[in-house]
Amino acid sequence: MKKTIPVEQAVGMVLPHDVTEIVKDEFKGRAFRKGHIIRAEDIEHLRRLGKNHIYVLELGADEIHENEAARRMATALAGEGVEFAGEVVEGKISLIAARDGLLKVNEERLLRFNLLGEVMCATLQGDTPVRKGDQVAATRLIPLVADRSLVEEAVAVAGTGEEGLIRVLPLRRVRAGLVITGDEVFYGRIEDRFEQVLRDKLAELGSEVAMVVFAPDDPARIAAAIRECLDAGAELIVTSGGMSVDPDDVTRLGIAEAGAVDMVYGTPVLPGAMFMVARIGEIPVLGLPACGMFHRITVFDLVLPRILSGETIGRRELAAMGHGGLCRNCARCQYPVCSFGK
16 A cells, blocks of 8 residues: 655655656755655755655555565566576666577567566667676666565566576687689689688687688589588688679589588578578588678678578578568677667
8 A cells, every 4th residue: 555645744754765866967866765764854856856756655465566566577577597686786686698699588578578568678679789787678667666565476477388488608719611702713813802811700600710711603613612611610601702693603503412411501681681691410501691791790790600500491480580680780880789680
């Protein structure tokens, strides 16, 4: 039960919730902490914050306070690789990545959770690479007090199933084999620019390039280069170039000749429409078109972390990338803090 009294009569009372202060362009935070004993000198400050009345709380057995609700919901929402701070601030609790990895969000359960009404959880976009310590979500009870049964239902939704609603999956650290294709590079007509790009992208995710093999526009030579990488212990194959529609673009034929199966060519993502995924045994094969040399971020950057997290990418997964799959080609790229791939 909630009762209110005029703020000038509240000296000596205990605040039942944090009181927020906002100073435009300067500050937003707690002016008074839950549990603060109101003093005479606090009255004018509270009035400046628009607090003319103070709640007097007397919780019934079937009611729950926002702080307890936030802790209970955070506990249920946090899956593997996710932790949360013990302190509730202004009724809200933040969920934090406990390790570097790939954020996974169960969107269907998150929708069910938020449809309950007086509870909320906001997350970063799923399939976003995150670093240890990054905030990945936040949850709170929206009113100060709610029915305990509502929070119990929210906890049940958040904790349904074997997988946590919000998880951070670790990325495998693999040894990759790069197969750089094209007569123009193989015969020294132009300098290759793919290798360093791919080395940097793999290193950013904790993996390394084990070997680089160059091959001309010949399916048999490309297949032999792929097998050379596999024989050397490569755990991921990345080919570059030769994925377009020109008669000399035969990289796909070489990948197939090397024994690839489950080949999926083409994505609804720009840049990266002519990207390809496949596998040889249990080894993923990624075919990167020439756009990867000119654009800082392509479909390769969306797919690679998911592959390293252990996910199998096929036609359905690629097709789902169409929504949000158009890069804005900003003058100053800020990926992943943008809409691309979201």
